[in-house]
Amino acid sequence: MSPGNRAARLYAIDDGGDGRSLVSFASLSLELPLLRAARHIWQGFRSQLAADPRLLIPTHAQLHAVDLARARGPHLHVSRSTDRSVHKRNTREVILRGLHTIADMPSGRVRVVYRRTERYGQDRPDLFAVLLAEIDAELAEAGTRGIVFVDGNGTERALADALRRLPDGGRRIAGGIRFRRARDHDLLQAADMIAYSAHQAVAKRDAGIEMAHWFGAALPHAEGPSAR
Template identity: 35%
Template sequence: MQGNFRIVYVDDSGNARDVAALGWIEIDVRSWNAAMSAWKRFRTQLYEDEKTRIPVDYEFHSVNFIPGRGNPSLLESWNRQKRHRGRVALGALDAIAQMPGTRAGAVYRETRNYAHDRVDLYRAWLHRLNEELGATDSHALVVVDGDGTEHAYRRVHRELPEATRRIVEDSLFQPAKDSHLLQCADIVAYTAFQSVVRAPGKRFMWDWFRSRLPLAQGPTAL
C-alpha cells in the first residue's frame, strides 16, 4: 500500500488481570466500497440462511456473541445452541480475510492496570502506525469504537510530531453498533486477545487469529 489514504478501524479487548489488546482492520479508501460490499454480503447471507436468520443490523459484539449471550437470531432454537456461535464467528473472520484492499492486525501487552495500559498501548501503536505511513508516503484516518468521551485517545493523537504526522485529525469516534467495519475490528481484537491470554474456557479460539487471518499483522507484543 504505497502512497495511499487509508481508514483504520480499531477496537480494544482484554481484561484487568492479564492483557490489553487492540485489533484493527485497515482499508485503502480506493477499496472501501468493495470491502463494505463484501462484508454486507456476508451479513446478508446470515440473514437469508433459513438455518441462521441473523438480521443484517444486529450488532456483532464478540464478547457477548461468541460466549452465547443475547438473541442474535430470529430463530429461538438457534439462539439456545451456543455451538452455532463459533461457526458464524469463523465465517466472519473468513469474510474479513477476503475483503478487498483490507489488512487486519493486532497488538497487545501484559497489564496490571488496564485503564492506563490500554491508552499506553494505543499510544505505542499509533506512533508505529505513523512511522509506517511515513515510510510509504501514505496518510490515514483512525476510527475508534466509542461515544467521544475517551479524551485520552485524542490527547495521544495530538502528541504526534507535526513535522512527520501522517495521521489525519484526532481519533474519530463512532459507536460500533452503527458501524459494520468497527464490528469487524471488534472480532479481530477479541480473537487476538484470546490467542494471547489462552483462557482454558476459550481453548476453541486459541488458533483462530492465525488460522483464519493468515496475512494479519500480529498479534504482536508492543
C-alpha cells in the same frame, strides 16, 4: 505503484483484553478507493447470516463478538436449535466466518498489539499510543495519509489525547481520532471480531480455548498479536 502515490487508508480500531491484566488493540485498515468493495463483501456476509436458518441474524443487528461467543443478546438468545450447545457453536462460528470475510477484503491489513499489565488504566492509553505510532510510521513509509476510527462515544480523553504524543511535524494520521459507535459502523464490528479472536489467541483460557487458533488460521498474514 510508487510509494508517493499509494492510496490513503482508513483504520477501524477496537480494543480487547480482560479489563484487568491483558489489554489489546486491533486495527483493520483498507485503502479508501477500495472501501466500497470491502463493505460489499461484508454486506454479503451479513446477508448470509440473515438467510442462515440456524441463525437468522438480521442485517441491521450489531455483531458483537462477546455476545456471539456466549450466544446472548436480543437476536441470539432464542435458540435456533433444540440443543443449546449446538446453538452456541453456531453463533461462535459466526466469528470465524467473519474473520474469513475480513481476509477476503481487498487491500485489507490487520494489526494487533497487546500488553500484559498490572496497571491496566495506564497501559491501555499507552498501548493505544504505541499502535498509533506504528500506524503513522506505516503511512510515512508508504507516502500516504490515513484516518482513524475507534469504537466509542468520544468520552475517553486518554485515547483521544494519545495522538498528541506523535510529533506534529510530518504526522500522517489526518485530523483527530474519530470515535463512532460500533453498532453504526460495520468495519468497527469487523475490528471487534479481530480484537476478540486475537485475545483468545493470546489468553488461551479454558472458556475460549476452542477459538484460540481461529485468528492465526483465518488471518495468516496479520501483523501480530505482538507484545508491546
